[in-house]
Amino acid sequence: MKKPIIFLMGLFVLFTFTVPSHAEETIHTVVPGDTLWDISIKYLSTPWQWPLVWANNQDITNPHLIYPGDIVVITKDGEKTIIKIIPSPDRGGESQMTIYTPEEAAAVKQKSIMVAPQYSTFIYSPNILTGSGKIFKKIEGGDLISENDHIILQTTSALKKDQVITIVSKVQDITKDGESAGYLYRITGTARVQEVQGDVVKALVTYSLQEARVGSVIFDDIAPIKPLxxxxxxxxxxxxxxxxxxxxxxxxxxxxxxxxxxxxxxxxxxxxxxxxxxxxxxxxxxxxxxxxxxxxxxxxxxxxxxxxxxxxxxxxxxxxxxxxxxxxxxxx
Missing domain, CATH: 2.40.10.410 (FlgT, C-terminal domain)
Known part of the structure; x- marks a missing residue:
C-alpha cells in the first residue's frame, strides 16, 4: 500500500538550522530548470558529487523533487558535506507528496520505485574488474585512501590533466558452497588528475564515500551514478x-x-x-x-x-x- 509522507526535507532548518563557525556554507535558490545534478556541477565541481553526497544524506528521499523558490543549503565541514533543502512556501499542495521508500516496495503493484543511489554504487560482477587501471601508491603512505589524499595510478587509458576518474573498490568475494560466484565492488570516490607521465598518473582524491585501498580499480568511462x-x-x-x-x-x-x-x-x-x-x-x-x-x-x-x-x-x-x-x- 502506498504511504503519503509529509515532504518536509529540511523545513525545520528554516527556523533552527545553525552552522559551526568553521563550516563553509553555500546557499542556492532554485530557478526553473534547475536539478540537483546542475547544482552539484556548479558548487561541487562535478555531478558525480551529488549522488555520492546523497548516499550520505539519507533524509533526502528523492533528489529530483526540487522546485523553483526552494533553497538548497550546502554545508562543508571538513570532509563532510551536508545538503538541506528548504521547500518554498509557494509550493502549496505539493509540499505533501507520495514517496516510495524501499520498505514500501513490497506493497507497490505495477509502480516504479526509486531506490537511493547508495545501492547504485554497488557493482556485482562475475569477473575481476580491471577498469582503466589501478591505484599503485598513496603518496602520504599507508594503504587506506580518503579525501584529499594524493595517489599514483597505473593506467591503460590516455588520461588528461584535470580529468575526473572514479575509484572502485572490491568489498567482498561472493561465494556459493565455498566456490567463487562473483565479486562485489563499490564506487568509493572520485579523483582529479594532476599530472600525467605516460601510463603513470598523479591524482588528488576529491571525494570519498568510504575509504578505498591501494590496489583499487579506477575507471574513466563508468556510467554516471544515478538513483535506481x-x-x-x-x-x-x-x-x-x-x-x-x-x-x-x-x-x-x-x-x-x-x-x-x-x-x-x-x-x-x-x-x-x-x-x-x-x-x-x-x-x-x-x-x-x-x-x-x-x-x-x-x-x-x-x-x-x-x-x-x-x-x-x-x-x-x-x-x-x-x-x-x-x-x-x-x-x-
Missing part, C-alpha cells in the same frame, strides 16, 4: 536460493544485499519482486507416500542487478533473519 528507477514485476515459477549476503553478520535483514543463484536465464530481471521463504519438507507424513513440502514466508526482495545465472537483490522486508540457503520464490 525500478519498474516492479512479479515473475512466477521462480525457485532459487540465497548463496551469499552483504551487510549482515550472521544473516541479512531489511536494507541488506543478497545474492541469488539465478538470473536472466531463469526469468529474473532487474525490478523482480521475489519472496524469501524457509522450506520444510516432511517425509512419510502423508498417506500417499510422497513428501510434503511447505514454504514459510520470511521476507521480500527486489532485484537490483541480474546476470546470466546470478543476481543481486535488496531486502525490502524481513520477518526473521535471512540466511544462506533460504529459498527464493516467484509469485505463487
Amino acid at each position: 528507477a525500478l519498474t516492479l514485476s512479479e515473475p512466477g515459477s521462480i525457485l532459487a536460493s540465497i548463496i551469499d549476503y552483504h551487510g549482515g553478520i550472521q544473516g541479512s535483514s531489511t536494507n541488506d544485499l543478497i545474492f541469488l543463484d539465478a538470473g536472466r536465464n531463469q526469468g529474473i530481471d532487474k525490478g523482480s519482486l521475489l519472496n524469501v521463504a524457509v522450506k520444510t519438507q516432511l517425509d512419510g507424513a502423508g498417506t500417499a507416500g510422497s513428501p510434503a513440502v511447505f514454504y514459510e514466508p520470511i521476507g521480500i526482495v527486489v532485484v537490483l542487478q541480474s546476470l546470466d545465472n546470478a543476481s543481486m537483490a535488496l531486502v525490502v522486508e524481513s520477518k526473521a533473519l535471512i540466511e544462506k540457503g533460504a529459498v527464493i520464490k516467484g509469485k505463487d
Whole structure:
C-alpha cells in the first residue's frame, strides 16, 4: 500500500538550522530548470558529487523533487558535506507528496520505485574488474585512501590533466558452497588528475564515500551514478536460493544485499519482486507416500542487478533473519 509522507526535507532548518563557525556554507535558490545534478556541477565541481553526497544524506528521499523558490543549503565541514533543502512556501499542495521508500516496495503493484543511489554504487560482477587501471601508491603512505589524499595510478587509458576518474573498490568475494560466484565492488570516490607521465598518473582524491585501498580499480568511462528507477514485476515459477549476503553478520535483514543463484536465464530481471521463504519438507507424513513440502514466508526482495545465472537483490522486508540457503520464490 502506498504511504503519503509529509515532504518536509529540511523545513525545520528554516527556523533552527545553525552552522559551526568553521563550516563553509553555500546557499542556492532554485530557478526553473534547475536539478540537483546542475547544482552539484556548479558548487561541487562535478555531478558525480551529488549522488555520492546523497548516499550520505539519507533524509533526502528523492533528489529530483526540487522546485523553483526552494533553497538548497550546502554545508562543508571538513570532509563532510551536508545538503538541506528548504521547500518554498509557494509550493502549496505539493509540499505533501507520495514517496516510495524501499520498505514500501513490497506493497507497490505495477509502480516504479526509486531506490537511493547508495545501492547504485554497488557493482556485482562475475569477473575481476580491471577498469582503466589501478591505484599503485598513496603518496602520504599507508594503504587506506580518503579525501584529499594524493595517489599514483597505473593506467591503460590516455588520461588528461584535470580529468575526473572514479575509484572502485572490491568489498567482498561472493561465494556459493565455498566456490567463487562473483565479486562485489563499490564506487568509493572520485579523483582529479594532476599530472600525467605516460601510463603513470598523479591524482588528488576529491571525494570519498568510504575509504578505498591501494590496489583499487579506477575507471574513466563508468556510467554516471544515478538513483535506481525500478519498474516492479512479479515473475512466477521462480525457485532459487540465497548463496551469499552483504551487510549482515550472521544473516541479512531489511536494507541488506543478497545474492541469488539465478538470473536472466531463469526469468529474473532487474525490478523482480521475489519472496524469501524457509522450506520444510516432511517425509512419510502423508498417506500417499510422497513428501510434503511447505514454504514459510520470511521476507521480500527486489532485484537490483541480474546476470546470466546470478543476481543481486535488496531486502525490502524481513520477518526473521535471512540466511544462506533460504529459498527464493516467484509469485505463487
